[in-house]
Amino acid sequence: MMFEYAPAPESRDIVDIRSSYGMFVDGDFVDGTGPSFKTINPATEEPLAEIAGASAEDVDRAVQAARKAFAVWSAMPGAERAKYLFRIARIIQERARELAVLESLDNGKPIRESRDVDLPLVAAHFFYYAGWADKLEYAGYGTRPIGVAGQVIPWNFPLLMLAWKVAPALACGNTVVLKPAETTPLTALLFAEICRQADLPPGVVNIVTGAGDVGAAVVAHPDVNKVAFTGSTEVGRLIARNVAGTAKKLTLELGGKAANIVYADAAIDQAVEGIVNGIFFNQGHVCCAGSRLLVQESVAGELLESLKRRLGTLRLGDPLDKNTDIGAINSAAQLAKIRELSEIGDQEGAERWSPPCAIPERGYWFPPTVFTGVAQSHRIAREEIFGPVLSVLTFRTPEEAVQKANNTPYGLSAGVWTEKASLMLWTADRLRAGVVWSNTFNRFDPASPFGGYKESGYGREGGRHGLEAYLAT
Amino acid sequence: MSTTTSIDVASSNATLRAFLHGLPGVDRVGADGRAAMLGTRSIKTTAKRQAIDLAISMVDLTTLEGADTPGKVRAMCAKAVHPDPANPDVPKVAAVCVYPDLVAEAVPAVRGSGVKVASVATAFPSGRSSLEVKVTDTALAVAAGADEVDMVIDRGAFLAGDYLKVYEEIVAIKAACGPAHLKVILETGELSTYDNVRRASWLAMLAGGDFIKTSTGKVQPAATLPVTLVMLEAVRDFLAATGRKVGVKPAGGIRTTKDAIKMLVLVNETVGDGWLHPDWFRLGASSVLNDLLMQRQKQDTGRYSGPDYFTLD
Numbered sequence: 001m002m003f004e005y006a007p008a009p010e011s012r013d014i015v016d017i018r019s020s021y022g023m024f025v026d027g028d029f030v031d032g033t034g035p036s037f038k039t040i041n042p043a044t045e046e047p048l049a050e051i052a053g054a055s056a057e058d059v060d061r062a063v064q065a066a067r068k069a070f071a072v073w074s075a076m077p078g079a080e081r082a083k084y085l086f087r088i089a090r091i092i093q094e095r096a097r098e099l100a101v102l103e104s105l106d107n108g109k110p111i112r113e114s115r116d117v118d119l120p121l122v123a124a125h126f127f128y129y130a131g132w133a134d135k136l137e138y139a140g141y142g143t144r145p146i147g148v149a150g151q152v153i154p155w156n157f158p159l160l161m162l163a164w165k166v167a168p169a170l171a172c173g174n175t176v177v178l179k180p181a182e183t184t185p186l187t188a189l190l191f192a193e194i195c196r197q198a199d200l201p202p203g204v205v206n207i208v209t210g211a212g213d214v215g216a217a218v219v220a221h222p223d224v225n226k227v228a229f230t231g232s233t234e235v236g237r238l239i240a241r242n243v244a245g246t247a248k249k250l251t252l253e254l255g256g257k258a259a260n261i262v263y264a265d266a267a268i269d270q271a272v273e274g275i276v277n278g279i280f281f282n283q284g285h286v287c288c289a290g291s292r293l294l295v296q297e298s299v300a301g302e303l304l305e306s307l308k309r310r311l312g313t314l315r316l317g318d319p320l321d322k323n324t325d326i327g328a329i330n331s332a333a334q335l336a337k338i339r340e341l342s343e344i345g346d347q348e349g350a351e352r353w354s355p356p357c358a359i360p361e362r363g364y365w366f367p368p369t370v371f372t373g374v375a376q377s378h379r380i381a382r383e384e385i386f387g388p389v390l391s392v393l394t395f396r397t398p399e400e401a402v403q404k405a406n407n408t409p410y411g412l413s414a415g416v417w418t419e420k421a422s423l424m425l426w427t428a429d430r431l432r433a434g435v436v437w438s439n440t441f442n443r444f445d446p447a448s449p450f451g452g453y454k455e456s457g458y459g460r461e462g463g464r465h466g467l468e469a470y471l472a473t
Numbered sequence: 474m475s476t477t478t479s480i481d482v483a484s485s486n487a488t489l490r491a492f493l494h495g496l497p498g499v500d501r502v503g504a505d506g507r508a509a510m511l512g513t514r515s516i517k518t519t520a521k522r523q524a525i526d527l528a529i530s531m532v533d534l535t536t537l538e539g540a541d542t543p544g545k546v547r548a549m550c551a552k553a554v555h556p557d558p559a560n561p562d563v564p565k566v567a568a569v570c571v572y573p574d575l576v577a578e579a580v581p582a583v584r585g586s587g588v589k590v591a592s593v594a595t596a597f598p599s600g601r602s603s604l605e606v607k608v609t610d611t612a613l614a615v616a617a618g619a620d621e622v623d624m625v626i627d628r629g630a631f632l633a634g635d636y637l638k639v640y641e642e643i644v645a646i647k648a649a650c651g652p653a654h655l656k657v658i659l660e661t662g663e664l665s666t667y668d669n670v671r672r673a674s675w676l677a678m679l680a681g682g683d684f685i686k687t688s689t690g691k692v693q694p695a696a697t698l699p700v701t702l703v704m705l706e707a708v709r710d711f712l713a714a715t716g717r718k719v720g721v722k723p724a725g726g727i728r729t730t731k732d733a734i735k736m737l738v739l740v741n742e743t744v745g746d747g748w749l750h751p752d753w754f755r756l757g758a759s760s761v762l763n764d765l766l767m768q769r770q771k772q773d774t775g776r777y778s779g780p781d782y783f784t785l786d
Contacts, residue, residue: 006518008516112513267497267498267499269497270500270507273503419500440502
């Protein structure tokens with residue numbers, strides 16, 4: 001018999017979305033003097049709210065507010081700063097459902113992920129760095145904060161990337177001016193409300209909204225001491241050029257084209273889960289996504305059959321439905337990019353496969369897609385697609401696996417699947433990637449540093465190492 | 474089966490070991506994670522109603538106590554046939570499961586209803602006896618009218634690596650079953666690793682078991698979600714490899730409607746529709762039935778009744 005799951009939508013009533021939002025400067029929501037813009041729900045294309053746009057003057061006001069607050073915040077004992085961060089973490093937990101629903105509405109990611117992955121990690125990050133605030137002298141990077149941090153974050157994990165940036169900055173005694181992505185500003189603005197709820201001193205956190213030009217203004221502002229950016233390698237290069245020759249400290253977390261290496265002796269069922277989680281988690285909008293599957297020849301057929309069967313059970317649709325596995329693509333622009341690169345894959349001679357899957361009429365959607373017969377030289381094996389598209393390559397020997405895995409300008413992450421510990425260690429030792437997952441993928445923990453090799457960026461976020469970027473070493 | 478060019482995997486302990494240890498491993502963290510994720514599926518309204526009725530029809534209503542009496546077994550059989558006497562549209566359960574000496578009580582009590590009689594056998598629950606005793610135990614249960622036999626494997630032999638002994642015992646019990654269906658209880662709570670669960674599953678299927686069953690209910694942990702997941706993967710792979718379909722029965726620890734529905738979700742998303750039928754999936758339980766009935770009534774009336782409105786046999 002057929003067992004069909006009835007719709008199980010999470011209620012959106014829990015979150016109160018205002019029709020318009022100002023920026024958050026010096027503890028207050030203020031109008032912007034730049035062009036305002038709309039943020040939409042990518043699953044339905046309905047506008048969610050009108051957002052104030054920042055001008056260069058607004059950015060300047062925000063930086064000045066942060067500078068003023070720096071005097072207060074940096075002078076505060078670490079234990080006192082920790083209290084604020086713990087309070088913020090607890091409020092995030094209390095308001096987790098509200099934040100999760102808002103994140104799914106604005107970003108398009110399934111509520112199961114925003115509820116079970118994003119929000120728990122966001123709170124964990126604040127708790128983790130709250131714990132460091134009064135123990136900085138034991139971290140080995142000194143205890144002196146840098147000053148005002150200008151932070152520009154992407155749309156794929158809006159609130160989580162905010163947490164990665166804001167929590168360590170504040171723990172070390174810096175103040176921040178943060179620019180969320182223009183397609184996903186809502187949870188950052190709700191976070192601003194949480195800062196007020198936690199009585200965070202005005203100016204410690206400032207949020208300016210707008211498109212790339214606002215981010216550029218934050219980065220270029222002469223009174224910013226530290227720049228942190230997560231996003232595309234292309235924009236990362238511009239930022240590096242802009243910051244070059246200044247005293248600003250810089251960390252970049254950029255693109256990736258991670259290899260997920262499956263050896264013949266891997267635990268096949270769990271490897272299949274890992275592949276699915278590696279590339280279809282968050283619609284593949286993950287910089288460390290396992291977008292290149294490298295599978296050992298002798299099990300390739302069997303593994304692909306299992307993988308295809310598994311993909312047939314993925315549930316694509318309403319991000320607020322608790323049973324949805326694949327949500328909406330975040331924007332029309334991103335959807336166009338995914339389509340373009342997939343068509344290039346077809347033209348290059350790779351074979352495209354997707355499970356039968358109904359695509360909603362409105363909104364931005366792309367079915368889970370697997371390309372087989374992919375060569376290293378294909379663009380879909382080299383360029384970051386940032387969507388639910390997996391390129392499958394095979395290898396014969398461990399040497400070949402490592403060679404192919406490292407043959408990319410990127411080096412953010414990699415996965416290795418084998419039941420043989422010696423092979424696991426041999427492989428992990430040779431992979432040029434900031435994170436190597438052993439028999440798992442896309443697993444995050446605030447205690448674990450994250451960052452790239454090569455064109456995936458520099459600097460580390462998370463863990464003790466993540467403090468270095470926010471201390472004057 | 475054995476020819477000059479292929480090796481019968483059961484021809485010796487060495488070949489059996491080579492085969493079973495050649496199966497892909499199971500990563501515990503990954504299996505636990507997958508089961509936990511499937512446990513978050515939200516089954517509501519029409520889907521919940523459908524799942525409740527399906528779950529009721531899959532229950533092996535069980536009593537396996539030293540204190541069991543003929544009267545208790547008869548009462549349980551009456552409930553198996555009509556789980557909710559006031560509600561004739563409630564489906565009957567799949568089977569009743571009793572000790573061998575009470576099979577003769579159960580058979581007339583369910584005759585003509587379509588409810589099967591299952592008997593545990595082979596020195597249940599420990600399995601610690603000679604093969605002769607186990608075979609006789611089985612034969613007596615079948616002679617008394619059991620449609621299904623739930624045997625336990627010799628976990629001691631399995632853990633000692635004596636796979637051939639376990640295999641041959643299952644083959645012998647299968648022969649003693651005659652037309653009765655054989656469910657092989659792995660007692661996964663004593664097997665300690667998911668690799669062992671997968672190997673024991675394959676061993677039981679190779680030896681001819683019609684069903685593989687997690688537990689006796691006397692050992693904790695019993696039917697956990699990840700163990701059931703691993704066993705479902707095993708029957709799926711066995712069907713693909715051999716063309717023979719084997720059923721799965723989690724038993725022990727399934728107490729609530731939520732537990733039962735999680736099991737159905739596992740089946741649905743691991744092996745699919747083909748196993749969503751009492752012929753291929755059973756829930757070994759007793760107390761879960763009343764909770765299913767209570768949830769069913771809640772769906773019909775919008776209110777919960779007190780536990781006193783559901784019979785305790």
